[in-house]
Amino acid sequence: MQLTNSQRAEILTHALPYIQNYHDKIVVIKYGGNAMVNEELKHTVMGDLVLLSLIGIKVVLVHGGGPEISQTLKQLGKESRFVDGLRVTDEETAQVVQMVLAGKINKSLVGLLGNAGGKAVGLCGMDGLMLTAKPLDTRLGFVGEITGVNPQPILDLLERGYIPVIATVGYDADGNVYNINADTAAARIASVLGAESLISMTDIAGLLRDKDDPATLIPEVKASEAPRLMREGVISGGMIPKVECCIEAIRQGVRRVFILDGRIPHAILIEILTDEGIGTMFTA
Numbered sequence: 321m322q323l324t325n326s327q328r329a330e331i332l333t334h335a336l337p338y339i340q341n342y343h344d345k346i347v348v349i350k351y352g353g354n355a356m357v358n359e360e361l362k363h364t365v366m367g368d369l370v371l372l373s374l375i376g377i378k379v380v381l382v383h384g385g386g387p388e389i390s391q392t393l394k395q396l397g398k399e400s401r402f403v404d405g406l407r408v409t410d411e412e413t414a415q416v417v418q419m420v421l422a423g424k425i426n427k428s429l430v431g432l433l434g435n436a437g438g439k440a441v442g443l444c445g446m447d448g449l450m451l452t453a454k455p456l457d458t459r460l461g462f463v464g465e466i467t468g469v470n471p472q473p474i475l476d477l478l479e480r481g482y483i484p485v486i487a488t489v490g491y492d493a494d495g496n497v498y499n500i501n502a503d504t505a506a507a508r509i510a511s512v513l514g515a516e517s518l519i520s521m522t523d524i525a526g527l528l529r530d531k532d533d534p535a536t537l538i539p540e541v542k543a544s545e546a547p548r549l550m551r552e553g554v555i556s557g558g559m560i561p562k563v564e565c566c567i568e569a570i571r572q573g574v575r576r577v578f579i580l581d582g583r584i585p586h587a588i589l590i591e592i593l594t595d596e597g598i599g600t601m602f603t604a
Contacts, residue, residue: 334594335593335594338592338593338594339375339377339593342377343375343377344376344377344378345377345378345515345516345517346378346380346478346515346516347372347377347378347516347517347518347519347592348509348510348513348515348517348518348574349379349380349381349382349519349521350382350383350384350502350503350506350518350519350520350521351365351381351382351383351384351429351582352383352384352386352502352520352521352522352523353383353384353385353386353387353388353389353425353502354386354387354522354523354582355521355522355523355581355582355583356385356387356388356425356582357523357582357583361582361585362429362432363432363436364585364586365521365588366429366435366436366438367436368586368588369381369433369436369483369588370433370437370438370483371589372588372589372592373438373439373483374437374438377592378478380474380478380483380484380486380509380510380513380515381429381433381440381483381484381485382486382488382502382505382506382509383425383426383429383485383486383488383502384421384488384502384503385420385421385425385487386407388424388425389407389416389417389420389421392416392419392420393413393416398412398413398416403457403459403460404561405558405561406457406460406501407460407463407499408459408460408463409460409461409462409463409498409499410461410462411461411462413461414462414496414497414498414499415497417489417497417499418444418489421444421487421488422444422446422487422489425487426442426443426444426485426486426487429442429485430442430485433483438483439481439483440482440484441477441482441483442485442486442487443473443477443484443486443487444488444489445486445487445489445491445500445505446489446490446491446497448470448473449470450469450471450473450474450486451464451466451468451470451488451489451490451491451500451505452466452468452490452491452492452493453465453467453490453491453492453500454492455498462497462498462499463498463499463500463501464498464499464500466500466505467492469508469509471509471513474486474509486505486509488501488502488505488506490505501561503520503561503565504561504565506518506520506565507565507568507569507574507577510569510574510577511568511569511572511573511574514573515574516574516575516576517574517575517576517577517578518566518569518574518576518577518578519577519580519588519592520562520565520566520578520579520580521580521581521582521587521588522562522579522580522581522582523581523583524559524579524581525581525599526538526539526580526598526599527541527549527554527555527559527563527600531556537599537600539597539600539601540600540601540602540603541600541601541603542602542603542604543567543570543571543602543603543604546563546564546567550563562579563579563602566579566602567602570602570603570604571604575603575604576601576602576603577601577602577603578591578599578600578601578602579600580598580599581599584598587599
């Protein structure tokens, strides 16, 4: 459908209050590996982030890359094992995680943002003492629990108009490399930055009352309601740690947290710049 000039102007006018609300505020986007389903969609998402940056929103992109890590390990003849949804990470796997996340995926996203007209710099948690960690569970090996977040490298880049692109690899004082869950890292980073919003882009529509029926999407959840929804089984399986990260971010001062279906074109713009809303919003 071809839009008229007046319709285009009307769309921009409707977006104005939302632009004003988010202007000069920090928005942390968690881009999950499962949402990076194809190159065309990745280009669209990066274009949307550049648009948000150009209208004065301070965008921080935190990314995962689980499927690509699994694929690389398979090519190396190494089987992926998971405990409670987290990848069992021996020393060799930790090196692969660092290579794939901080190297291939991180620099690919930086390149796409640059091609879309944005300014981006790739970081991982090892840069600027950003993410320090310790072992989360002896069964998981080098899977990290975050012990400290230094936001200064992120703030320095935002101050200069760059989009920081962060791979969730941490380290400790002994130089050990840790694989850190991207949802956990994004929630902690958003909290320390005092972000206006945290947006988790994944491969599901949001929180569903019936996981097999997208029509049962729950548009808004208050943090205090989450324990009841867990008891009722509405929040179950792999959604439990994801929702726990959302709730923790809210408790630490992030005003709004969203779970969106990253496979929908322009999902971020629809959520931030319209009153429609397409995912689940968590609030205090």
